[in-house]
Amino acid sequence: MANTVWGLAVTPTAVWAAAWNAFGLFDTGLIRSKDGGLTWNAINPNPNPNGEFTFSVLADEPRIWVGTAGGIARSTDDGTTWAVSTTADGLTGPWVFTMDIQVINGDSTIWAGSWTTGQPGERYGVVRSIDSGLSWTEVDTFAIIQAIDFAFVDSTVWVATVSGLWLSTDAGQHWQQLDQADGLASEDLVSVHALGDTVWTGSAQDGLSTSFNHGGTWEVSRASVPTVTLGAPARADTIETYAFPNPFSPINHGAVRIRYSIRARADVTVEIFDIANQRVISLLVNQSQASGEQFVRWDGRNGRNIRVANGVYFYTISTQTGLKAFGKIVVLD
Known part of the structure; x- marks a missing residue:
């Protein structure tokens, strides 16, 4: 065959x-x-x-x-x-x-x-x-x-x-x-x-x-990989955060989802940075979120609503209590 x-x-x-x-x-x-x-x-x-x-x-x-x-x-x-x-x-x-x-x-x-x-x-x-x-x-x-x-x-x-x-x-x-x-x-x-x-x-x-x-x-x-809550000890079958789809095509995929988990209600900030560590966009700024699995979408545009160039981008997730997680997104159209 x-x-x-x-x-x-x-x-x-x-x-x-x-x-x-x-x-x-x-x-x-x-x-x-x-x-x-x-x-x-x-x-x-x-x-x-x-x-x-x-x-x-x-x-x-x-x-x-x-x-x-x-x-x-x-x-x-x-x-x-x-x-x-x-x-x-x-x-x-x-x-x-x-x-x-x-x-x-x-x-x-x-x-x-x-x-x-x-x-x-x-x-x-x-x-x-x-x-x-x-x-x-x-x-x-x-x-x-x-x-x-x-x-x-x-x-x-x-x-x-x-x-x-x-x-x-x-x-x-x-x-x-x-x-x-x-x-x-x-x-x-x-x-x-x-x-x-x-x-x-x-x-x-x-x-x-x-x-x-x-x-x-x-x-x-959706079936997703479980994420460990921010600040908790990681297990072999969990990660703190991930983004999908990755690599991400703004034209073909529409948006990339950044997934993470928090232990209790918290004010969360999620930001995207380019490879020069320049802030591209703030997706969330001190937004109150309930405990459990969360995700935030990014459409591949910067703070001026302009589609970003192909390349590697980094994101940070932080809470007002000082917990942080980091991830990477590859933009490829």
């Missing part, structure tokens, strides 16, 4: 795997097993340049659709013959990272996230097909937006992108964008799943967001 498997599709008779054929183990990145995964055979759905690199696969035998680095390949005879859709057929870019099928009253629509390789005329976008992949139409709302995943509940469409979570309640006619201001953990999303009114969306580095009311409000879940 090829090194990295991006997508899977399972039918009563086969398992399909879309793989990144990085080391040339097979002639193509698409492989199929007819015996539950004991043995695998390579299938070449796309003879176009880069068609051997596959990201996503949908299977409704005998119909198969495969997202590749050279367009969308489709078969109506269980992979015996293939036709390929490219940018000439409506895709916004040749890389098709994600695909999914929406079914409303028995009618199917295939949605696909189409990515650019940086060549002239290409762009990120979302396309859809109502004729089983024969033709594709761009969804204008997503022009230059990088789509990662889709989820559907009847006519409701959820799209996870690097620019937030997008919601349509009318099969894609109108759209609403959700981001951190709406309660999501992050705008940089990698997955979404929906079941009734419950929606889950995973971020790249900042936790899981869950809504139980169709996106009205969100709860954020």
Whole structure:
């Protein structure tokens, strides 16, 4: 099997795997097993340049659709013959990272996230097909937006992108964008799943967001390394403070979180310094905080609201009683 498997599709008779054929183990990145995964055979759905690199696969035998680095390949005879859709057929870019099928009253629509390789005329976008992949139409709302995943509940469409979570309640006619201001953990999303009114969306580095009311409000879940309270003896499984994500990209991550713990209510000051020990910004100044785990966000801007340059920055956490902790943040855009 090829090194990295991006997508899977399972039918009563086969398992399909879309793989990144990085080391040339097979002639193509698409492989199929007819015996539950004991043995695998390579299938070449796309003879176009880069068609051997596959990201996503949908299977409704005998119909198969495969997202590749050279367009969308489709078969109506269980992979015996293939036709390929490219940018000439409506895709916004040749890389098709994600695909999914929406079914409303028995009618199917295939949605696909189409990515650019940086060549002239290409762009990120979302396309859809109502004729089983024969033709594709761009969804204008997503022009230059990088789509990662889709989820559907009847006519409701959820799209996870690097620019937030997008919601349509009318099969894609109108759209609403959700981001951190709406309660999501992050705008940089990698997955979404929906079941009734419950929606889950995973971020790249900042936790899981869950809504139980169709996106009205969100709860954020994060797994974090425990921190020992400031001034207390450190154990092997605890640290005084840390920042995440780190390295931190203001453009891609939005904000870095500085986490720490205090034993009792205290007035806390958190400051950022550059490598020359010049104060960049004060995030908290003698702010009263309750005991327990705490975190403060930094968006990568200085006290004049200007984005800082790439480099190493240091932060200090101090209390009015003299307790202190220190940490380092690498800014890298």
